[in-house]
Amino acid sequence: DIQMTQSPSSLSASVGDRVTITCRASQTISDYLNWYQQKPGKAPNLLIFAASSLRRGVPSRFSGSGSGTDFTLTINSLQPEDFATYFCQQSYSTPRTFGQGTKVEIK
Amino acid sequence: EVQLVESGGDLVKPGGSLRLSCAASGFIFRDAWMNWVRQAPGKGLEWVGHIKSKTDGGTTDYAAPVKGRFTISRDDSKNTVFLQMNSLHIEDTAVYYCSTVDRGFCSGGSCYSWFAHWGQGTLVAVSS
Numbered sequence: 001d002i003q004m005t006q007s008p009s010s011l012s013a014s015v016g017d018r019v020t021i022t023c024r025a026s027q028t029i030s031d032y033l034n035w036y037q038q039k040p041g042k043a044p045n046l047l048i049f050a051a052s053s054l055r056r057g058v059p060s061r062f063s064g065s066g067s068g069t070d071f072t073l074t075i076n077s078l079q080p081e082d083f084a085t086y087f088c089q090q091s092y093s094t095p096r097t098f099g100q101g102t103k104v105e106i107k
Numbered sequence: 108e109v110q111l112v113e114s115g116g117d118l119v120k121p122g123g124s125l126r127l128s129c130a131a132s133g134f135i136f137r138d139a140w141m142n143w144v145r146q147a148p149g150k151g152l153e154w155v156g157h158i159k160s161k162t163d164g165g166t167t168d169y170a171a172p173v174k175g176r177f178t179i180s181r182d183d184s185k186n187t188v189f190l191q192m193n194s195l196h197i198e199d200t201a202v203y204y205c206s207t208v209d210r211g212f213c214s215g216g217s218c219y220s221w222f223a224h225w226g227q228g229t230l231v232a233v234s235s
Binding site for chain 2: 055
């Protein structure tokens, strides 16, 4: 199975900050990598698919990059509604696996 | 508008069984691959398994912790996907989400896929 490791596990940031979350795969997955946002008590919400493709309707302050084993989710100018937990997920092979999550908290 | 509504979550004793349902609307269900993902209290997301459309063979894949105990099936006439859970363990306690498996370009045996639409989740609690 492909292991997905996110860092950091949590971070504190202020409104307007630029935030970067990284995700590393245990083997190469090309760009078969998705990012989700989850708020407490809610289902996850897809933000980015295929490493860098922004889902329609997702604000452009969200961006993804990377290929192979190392990936990044960047949030430019953090907004109050962005405080949430973010998960990466690989779709290169079955079983599909998720990172452990990164919680973005208010500083 | 795509809607997914899970039901069937309950409190069950270890070793017991439960059947979850996910009713879908707003898209052509028979063409869709469907997914189950679970989240234990305070924990991350764990993929449970998926079922392909009948056009793509209707086959299933499962995560190792549930293989042999859980079965995913579908009724395209009712736009519903099911998760039959047998021999439940305490560690199966979680919110169970169904989702669509949206697929894109395929290359070299791998297809881009992502989980675009999710239900609200249903809680399964396994406890004596």
